[in-house]
Amino acid sequence: MEYNSLTDYLLLIVAAVFVKNILLAQYLGNCPFLGVSKKMETATGMGMAVVFVLVLAAVFTWMTYTYILVPLKLEYMKTVTFILVIAALVQFVEMFMKKSMPALYKGLGVFLPLITTNCAVLGVCLINIDKEYSIMTATVFSFASAVGFALALALFAGLRERFEIAAIPKSFEGTAIGLITAGLIAMAFFGFAGMVNI
Amino acid sequence: MGITEIIYATVAMLGLGFVSAAVLSLASKVFQIEEDPRIEAVEGALLGANCGGCGYAGCAAAAEAVVRGDAGVDVCTAGGATIAIGVATVMGMEVKIKEREIAQLGCRKGFRIDQKYKYEGIMDCRAAVEMWEGARNCGRACIGLGTCEKSCPFGAIKIGENGLPVIDANICTGCGTCVKNCPKDVLELVSMTQRLLSFNKLDDCLAPCRQTCPAQIDIPTYIEQIKHGQYKEALMTIKERNPMPLTCGRVCPHPCEYVCRRGAADEPVNINHLKRYAADIELRSGEHYPIDCNPDTGHKVAIIGGGPAGLSAAFFLRRLGHQVKIFEMMPKLGGMTRYGIPEYRLPKAVLDFEIDGTLGLGVETECNVKLGRDFTLQDLRAQGFEAIFLAIGAWKSSPMRVEGEDCDGALAGIEFLEKEGLNADNPIGDRVAIIGGGNTAIDVARTALRLGAKEVTIVYRRTRKEMPAEWYEIEEAEHEGIKFHFLAAPSKIITDENGRFKALEYLKMELGEPDASGRRRPIPIEGSETIMELDNIVAAIGQKPDLAPFPEDEIGKDIELTRWQTIIGDDQTLQTAVPYVFTGGDCFTGALTVVSAIGAGRRAARSIHLFLDEDAELTPPPKPLIKNIPESMLPTIYGVVRRPRVEMPEMEPMVRVKSFDEVALGLSEEAAKYEASRCLQCGILCYNQDIHTPAEIEI
Numbered sequence: 001m002e003y004n005s006l007t008d009y010l011l012l013i014v015a016a017v018f019v020k021n022i023l024l025a026q027y028l029g030n031c032p033f034l035g036v037s038k039k040m041e042t043a044t045g046m047g048m049a050v051v052f053v054l055v056l057a058a059v060f061t062w063m064t065y066t067y068i069l070v071p072l073k074l075e076y077m078k079t080v081t082f083i084l085v086i087a088a089l090v091q092f093v094e095m096f097m098k099k100s101m102p103a104l105y106k107g108l109g110v111f112l113p114l115i116t117t118n119c120a121v122l123g124v125c126l127i128n129i130d131k132e133y134s135i136m137t138a139t140v141f142s143f144a145s146a147v148g149f150a151l152a153l154a155l156f157a158g159l160r161e162r163f164e165i166a167a168i169p170k171s172f173e174g175t176a177i178g179l180i181t182a183g184l185i186a187m188a189f190f191g192f193a194g195m196v197n198i
Numbered sequence: 199m200g201i202t203e204i205i206y207a208t209v210a211m212l213g214l215g216f217v218s219a220a221v222l223s224l225a226s227k228v229f230q231i232e233e234d235p236r237i238e239a240v241e242g243a244l245l246g247a248n249c250g251g252c253g254y255a256g257c258a259a260a261a262e263a264v265v266r267g268d269a270g271v272d273v274c275t276a277g278g279a280t281i282a283i284g285v286a287t288v289m290g291m292e293v294k295i296k297e298r299e300i301a302q303l304g305c306r307k308g309f310r311i312d313q314k315y316k317y318e319g320i321m322d323c324r325a326a327v328e329m330w331e332g333a334r335n336c337g338r339a340c341i342g343l344g345t346c347e348k349s350c351p352f353g354a355i356k357i358g359e360n361g362l363p364v365i366d367a368n369i370c371t372g373c374g375t376c377v378k379n380c381p382k383d384v385l386e387l388v389s390m391t392q393r394l395l396s397f398n399k400l401d402d403c404l405a406p407c408r409q410t411c412p413a414q415i416d417i418p419t420y421i422e423q424i425k426h427g428q429y430k431e432a433l434m435t436i437k438e439r440n441p442m443p444l445t446c447g448r449v450c451p452h453p454c455e456y457v458c459r460r461g462a463a464d465e466p467v468n469i470n471h472l473k474r475y476a477a478d479i480e481l482r483s484g485e486h487y488p489i490d491c492n493p494d495t496g497h498k499v500a501i502i503g504g505g506p507a508g509l510s511a512a513f514f515l516r517r518l519g520h521q522v523k524i525f526e527m528m529p530k531l532g533g534m535t536r537y538g539i540p541e542y543r544l545p546k547a548v549l550d551f552e553i554d555g556t557l558g559l560g561v562e563t564e565c566n567v568k569l570g571r572d573f574t575l576q577d578l579r580a581q582g583f584e585a586i587f588l589a590i591g592a593w594k595s596s597p598m599r600v601e602g603e604d605c606d607g608a609l610a611g612i613e614f615l616e617k618e619g620l621n622a623d624n625p626i627g628d629r630v631a632i633i634g635g636g637n638t639a640i641d642v643a644r645t646a647l648r649l650g651a652k653e654v655t656i657v658y659r660r661t662r663k664e665m666p667a668e669w670y671e672i673e674e675a676e677h678e679g680i681k682f683h684f685l686a687a688p689s690k691i692i693t694d695e696n697g698r699f700k701a702l703e704y705l706k707m708e709l710g711e712p713d714a715s716g717r718r719r720p721i722p723i724e725g726s727e728t729i730m731e732l733d734n735i736v737a738a739i740g741q742k743p744d745l746a747p748f749p750e751d752e753i754g755k756d757i758e759l760t761r762w763q764t765i766i767g768d769d770q771t772l773q774t775a776v777p778y779v780f781t782g783g784d785c786f787t788g789a790l791t792v793v794s795a796i797g798a799g800r801r802a803a804r805s806i807h808l809f810l811d812e813d814a815e816l817t818p819p820p821k822p823l824i825k826n827i828p829e830s831m832l833p834t835i836y837g838v839v840r841r842p843r844v845e846m847p848e849m850e851p852m853v854r855v856k857s858f859d860e861v862a863l864g865l866s867e868e869a870a871k872y873e874a875s876r877c878l879q880c881g882i883l884c885y886n887q888d889i890h891t892p893a894e895i896e897i
Contacts, residue, residue, distance in 0.1 A: 085218070091222055164381070
């Protein structure tokens, strides 16, 4: 599918954020979803970090694929390559930020290592290639997916903060109730299914 | 896929890997940040447990925070003072040891409501909510979520049987994680100093008994501990406020019991004898339970008078780390508890054990020295005492102001009891009359009986109803065969030819209008003079402090005195006109109870501590409650199953009058536990039945 008009892009964004939400519809990136969703503060921090890294990673992996793997006819190695590229990229960004952007590093720094092996990031990068998006489309799609991730994480954290003081049966405390809730939110997001088809 | 392609792919991937590695290693050189070498040194000095108790992600992060200046050298909550000193050495700082703090649950910040709390067999606000809907109206009270238990990095906090957190003081490091995490903000960090020096505030969660106790003992807590068989803990709860539970457990007139809420249902809880039960266990063990004292502060405090006020002040000042010396005019410490309370109510051996407990903390004493006779206040200053506590008591009997009262055979109540306390020869005739209606009159009468008097009569100018003595003391005296002669006031002492006392002439009285004290004023009936033939008469109509030394003292002359012969001090801080001199007890208030003197001792200890501490300011403590908080006083209580109160077993009257053996025998363990279970654990008055929507509950 070609993305030419603004409407196309808007539809793509709506689809990535709501309909095909990376967390709730595709169920990628579960570790941070359960791991850093206990407090709203860390959840938003993580969300921002994902937005930042995902956009960068999408651009780099797209270029790696198009300009290195395709000419070398090594397309089938893309998963392994992307892991390597994303990991190196995140490490690089972390060092760069620590030195040049201490303020930003303070806010996002602690989350960066968590993203190094995040399947949501890898997943979006692979989708970009599978759907044969152009670099522009890939960037927009990645950004929208990351926003969807941040949105779901923040929603979930808001609920989990309340669990802390809710009367939950002993056996359901902690991750158990978290997974049940995640399932329920995911079902709620199915309401968006069919709204946009991409 | 052929072998060539595999090699091709591998080489390509390796190449990519090498490129990445090269870029990263180059980047690490380019973007290298100079790290402060101190971070590593501080990390080395820390415990290395990576427990996260400090709130940082591990010891390395904590070390970074220290070097950055975000955290103090005491960042390590698990390590204690040694670690802090180590960190400070690295940082080139000096360490002043901070007092250890531990977490404490305090449902004491709530706001009281006017809705009176009704009982329906349920004892706290949470249960009330369950039963009648409505809500707790208290913005802060613990709701037993257990967030604190989950958050504590050291497992020092557990939700106990009653659904409230229980903190193990031995494990708690005072890191404050629970305080930060508690959603209801009912946990706080409290040091021993703060604990010992805290006084009841109006918005504290105070049961009526706690409001009334002059020593402000946490009564519901110690009764709960007795109920669970935690006798040592119960005694420690008492000793937070009262270092003389053995004495008070025997002689306290227990004003707490008169306001006990259980009294509105059946009978008040026997609060005082439960205190005696807990204290007697320590007595029987023969050893004092260890009591914590803060490290020495180097300040020296002189206490004049080794009675309950002086001993209480010494106990608390010593625990706060000050050096204390008591100057006592009598041969032994104890004051009126030794020389005013007879053996059959408070055996001397028991009192000795109690006083040893306080002295065991390192309190110095000097007996047989009297202010004005052997030393002056100036001498004490010269010896380096930075503050002086005057607790000289009230040791002078008030005169009857009748003709001939100085004759041989007419005695004064206080001196009579004092002689008995000194084990001196104390002759008494067969027929004795005691003038007065207070507890001293009863003590004198019962002592006279035990010394061999055949016929003992208490002569009082009003009726039994107006007697200031406790009703149970009057009853006990009656059981022992002491007679009462009401509505009679002495008018003349008749002597024989040798000037010895022979008879008492008295006027009959009738009761008129109530006076300032609320009691009906006795009015003499004209021409009703009657003669009572007697061998001895004892005046026990009141006692006053002996303030003779003050006007002649270099410093003492600046201390102001009232015309009722008491010392003037600030009502709240007990500071006198001389800033470093404090006062309290009978010499400040006039003769009162042991327990008020003990309360005053702690109040004075607080003022003296703040006066000595350079970093603190002498602020007045919360005012003592003069009246009970109106909404906490309930006229009726519903739903309490009536169960009789346990009474103290006593020796048979005909047996006990033959000796000075202790009359009250002490409760059995079974009786004590039963009585403790009668306590309603009152205090939480933060429930409002009219709030119906749960949304209004602030969580």
